[in-house]
Amino acid sequence: MLDRIDELRTAGEADVASATTTEELEALRVRLLGRKAELPNLLRGVSDLPPQERGAVGKAANQARQALQALIDERIATLADAELDARLVADRVDVTLPGRPEPVGGLHLITRVRREIEDVFLGLGFDVVEGPETETVHYNFDALNHASNHPARDRADTFYLAPSTRLPAVERPGDPDAEDGGSARLLRTHTSPMQIRTMERQDPPVAVIVPGRVYRPDSDATHTPQFHQVEGLWVDVDITLADLKGVLLSFARAIFGDEREIRLRPHFFPFTEPSVEVDVSCFACGGSGIRADQPGHPRCGLCKGTGWIEILGSGLVDPNVLRAVNETRGDDAYDPERVQGFAFGMGIERIAMLRHGVPDLRLLYENDLRVLEQWA
Structure with a gap:
């Protein structure tokens, strides 16, 4: 029994030493020290041994379990630090650069x-x-050779605008006057x-x-x-x-x-x-x-x-x-x-x-x- 405990301890220490990631060490912890692992089961079976063997076997099994647990914890701490350093290098952000927000929306x-x-x-x-989108009759029709009776000039086909001093001055000298005496303006067609x-x-x-x-x-x-x-x-x-x-x-x-x-x-x-x-x-x-x-x-x-x-x-x-x-x-x-x-x-x-x-x-x-x- 003592020889088997020594074998389990030696093999476990070798496996822990060869592990390269914290994920591997966690898997080793379960395999070596988990509820279904051989070493913990040996400890639980000490009571079934002859009285003269219980002390030595229990002590050896417990020392092996504690040694493997300490070795795993130490190895995890070492690898975790190395993995953190690697992530920090890979995820490094230059905080002096301007932000790059995700684009919102798109062009219609x-x-x-x-x-x-x-x-x-x-x-x-x-x-x-x-x-300009507000135009005069001259530029929208007359200068483009529209006849005076062209259907497009009809108020049913064009949005004409009432005279207003707030509209942009898009007329030019000589523009025809509307019937109400103001410059004839419309929304360009x-x-x-x-x-x-x-x-x-x-x-x-x-x-x-x-x-x-x-x-x-x-x-x-x-x-x-x-x-x-x-x-x-x-x-x-x-x-x-x-x-x-x-x-x-x-x-x-x-x-x-x-x-x-x-x-x-x-x-x-x-x-x-x-x-x-x-x-x-x-x-x-x-x-x-x-x-x-x-x-x-x-x-x-x-x-x-x-x-x-x-x-x-x-x-x-x-x-x-x-x-x-x-x-x-x-x-x-x-x-x-x-x-x-x-x-x-x-x-x-x-x-x-x-x-x-x-x-x-x-x-x-x-x-x-x-x-x-x-x-x-």
């Missing part, structure tokens, strides 16, 4: 798409300009007025895009009273529809994919002549009109089976617009016989809806985080 989908559009046109050599303002203060060549909020009294699944547009203008010598198509093709491929194609369809806009609608080949069906990736190969729901999606309106700047700028400037910098240009306009929400499959425009304005976080 409309903001993200707007910035992506801006990045594309900046890469094509355009500048980004912004202007497009960002095109900044095209006129830019040309009035800058000689050609001009290449700008104008992103911003615009307002029209519409509200349904594809229209909201306030929405966002990007207008574009490029005026220089010998600008043609080919330049317009090249710019818009680069834009479409940057936004919708490298395989996209565009087509131009005749249309009418007061401030461009000729005017064209621009379609991009459908990126859901590859322009085939058929969803080959779906069972049964159904008709593509995004392009309605046509293979094309309308994205914007555009055209060459109407000579009347350039002449009106010259009249304001008092020179011939924008003589339509010498310079030409193109203009285009698109809805940012529409681009976002097409790219990300948003079924209803109003979802972007209801501030439901469950919806918005899908595109965060």
